[in-house]
Amino acid sequence: MNVRDYGQAVKDSFKTIVSAMAALVFAVPMVQVFINSGINAADFTSMPLALAEGISNIFGSYWPLTAPTIGAIGAFAAGSNTVSNMMFSLFQFGVADNILASPATIVALQAVGGAAGNMICVHNVVAASSSAGLIGREGSLIRKTLIPMTFYVIFAGGIGYVAINGIGMNIGTLILAAVAVFIAVFIAKGQKQNRMEDKRLKKSA
Structure with missing residues (x-):
């Protein structure tokens, strides 16, 4: 690469890093507020556990089918599987505890869903589009990638349900x-x- 091309590569990389950094700078403190919301003067239940109680009453034993989708939504919104897991692992653990399911299995489904959500994470799509010379086609890529992501979370949910309830007429x-x-x-x-x-x-x- 000559000096001009090298400079352009550095410039493009810097733009990608800055766009991801801006989201993470705000996402990580938001996650900490969410997780530590149980520490308050009124002694309210933390947000993840309050959500877990409400969700477990709605879905009951069918929650393993939905758990990966929550992870995927978290990764899409936060831009990172890591942030999604930080945000929702306690919530998933609380739901598992309420429905008497294996917390390890439910939290694992959260992580699997987060990995699936990375397929449609805006940061990843923008970075891939930049590398492949497809700038401006991010929306189309996300719509097409939604198909394998949906397949992924449904399949993972089925495996999780069978892992908890066993194979049978379910x-x-x-x-x-x-x-x-x-x-x-x-x-x-x-x-x-x-x-x-x-x-x-x-x-x-």
């Missing part, structure tokens, strides 16, 4: 079966297209 098993059928159909369709393409190439040759 919604978790049905989700895993549906995912398995979808993958099989997708693979078969791809193989069929490859065979058709091979035949076309042979005819043209």
Whole structure:
């Protein structure tokens, strides 16, 4: 690289870092307020535990299906799987405790969902777009990436439900079966297209 190209690369990298830094500077203190909200003069319950109590009353034993989605939303909003886990791990632990499920499994689903949410995290999409020369197409990339992210969190939720409740006639098993059928159909369709393409190439040759 010549000096001019090197300078442009530094400039582009600096823009990406600054955009991510601005969000993290405000996200981390917000997370600390959220986590430590139980320390107050009125002795109110902390926000994560108050949310956990309300959510556990609504979803009950079906919460493992939803837990990864919360992690994904947190990563999308905060721009980081780490921040999402900092923000919602205590909440997920509280829900698990309320529904008598394994806290380790529920918190693990939170982390898995956070990783999925990184697919649509604005910072990551902007950085990838900059690297690939797709500036201005971030919205389109996020919409397309929503498909595998949704698949990811649904599949993870099904695994989590089965891990807690076991395999049987339940919604978790049905989700895993549906995912398995979808993958099989997708693979078969791809193989069929490859065979058709091979035949076309042979005819043209």
